[in-house]
Amino acid sequence: MVADTTKQNGTTTSWMNTPPRSPLLRHYSAKLVASMPWLDKLSTPLQSWSKSIFGNPKDTTYRVKDFLVGVWLGHPVHPALVAIPIGAWTSALVFDLAWLGSDDDEGMARSADMMMWLGLVGAAGSAATGLANWVDTDGQEQRTGMLHAVLNGGATVLNLSSALLRLSGQRRTAIALASTAYALILYSSYLGGELAYSNGIGMNRVIPEGGPDEFVAVMDEKDLVEGKLTRVDVEGMPVVLLKDRSTINAIAATCSHLGGPLDEGSYEDGVVHCPWHNSGFRMSDGCVMNSPAVYAQPTFAVRVRDGKIELRRLEHA
Template sequence: MTDSTSMPSTVIRGIERAKTLDGTASTISGWVDAVTHPTWFKNALSGSWLGHQLHPVLTDLPIGAWGAAVALDLTGGRESEAAARRLVGLGILASAPTALSGASDWSSTRGADKRVGLVHALSNAVATTMQAGSWLARRSGHRRTGMALSAVGLSITLASAYLGGHLSFVRGIGVNRTAFQRQTRSWTDVAADSEILDGTLVRVSVHDVPVLLTRQDGQLRAISAVCTHAGGPLDEGTLDSDGCITCPWHGSRFHLEDGAVDRGPASVPQPVWEVSVEDERILLRSADAA
């Protein structure tokens, strides 16, 4: 029996290995980074204010609008022509912020993920162009041409969505890297108080969970050492004077006090740990264990 997923898997593996895409991906990624450099804009696109990535939420809007337009084309008849055209237009408008938020997330990926993301983005660009052609054709009275362009454009969008699903559910892009870390409700000895000097970043382990332990202005702080965004080692990052830690991989910044995201691409806060000192030993437990 032939594996029904063999063809899509083969195509994706081919894209992942296509290093010829790297030059184009690097150039476009540089443009995206320049546009999204302001912290407020990066946070807005990353979904730091939302609690998870913004892009998956926005994708429902153009796909839903274009899917509904095609459904009206197939079942509504002439009386639904105006409604279908409006839906195509709404999908085009919604595609702009959707593409921008996706580009912001994509610019932080690497290697095979970046190649698949590039093909995903280019496919969506082609699909949106076809939808724009559909809207113009419908507006000019060429309904059948508009219907055909919408149907083909939607098909490309759905194929592109498969690539997006692969990035999310197979490659784990956008998945909180601390989601399955074990919580510890009992105080656990991790280090001597004298070992943690002011301004140093020390990686300790609490029942196999990596934790960043640091002291700033005499105050001990502890947050999970694995960046929620892509798993970067925060203990190799930069401790900033404003009480934030910057991830060395993609520049996400977190407040040490409560783990809140100060700058994306991270959209999920870092888990924080309670700190106690007894008999010159540092003890940790999960912050929500009390």
């Protein structure tokens, strides 16, 4: 069976720009995002501004990005933080509904107000960490992330207005605004799931790869040029080698961030940088030296026997 060719206005459309057929929610959500090119006019200057603020990996300001992304945690920070505003605003909605049905219960009102302000605090942290993750995206993921941010921003403004109205005693109007914000949050959360699980933003791209438990010969030692990043295949797993004097180091060649080929990157002072988004990894042990990657690269034990370089995978991704 030959797959149908998708065409728009007589021009073949890349599969990357074609919405999934099912389920219908994903299909129409992707079509909605594709119909919003104006989002690019927001995302392009925002990305430029963000990159100018964070600077380059050698800049001190880049450490802020490393922190927000989650290099220190070994896991993206954003998914953990988003639970705070979503959970708090869900609780606020429940307390608001209880207040509406309990004849002005002051305890319910105070609880709702506390949750509303807690959610606003959590939203600030979620926005900062989300921006740090999003700044290195492009294409459809960039646009989806921008819509995600616009919806979250709108919900936050509505909830801030709701919180202020509560202080002035206009509680029923405040609840109406908060309820509208919650509807935006539900769809925005769905888009966040699309980015994380469908597009793989923030996922470990090297996790599916295997590697041998026993030493496997990959190349002749004499053919390995000192100081040159060299790609080899180890039972189907791409690995990058680097010889520094008498030492040979080997780490997975697939960047854990978005799958870039590390062997095509640059090497300086013991660190290899991905050619796609400049994630830095220490060649000696695969540790993340700078974001956007947060997951370390798998490493390999190296030995030379009978003039052959042999590798054995050491740890889980």
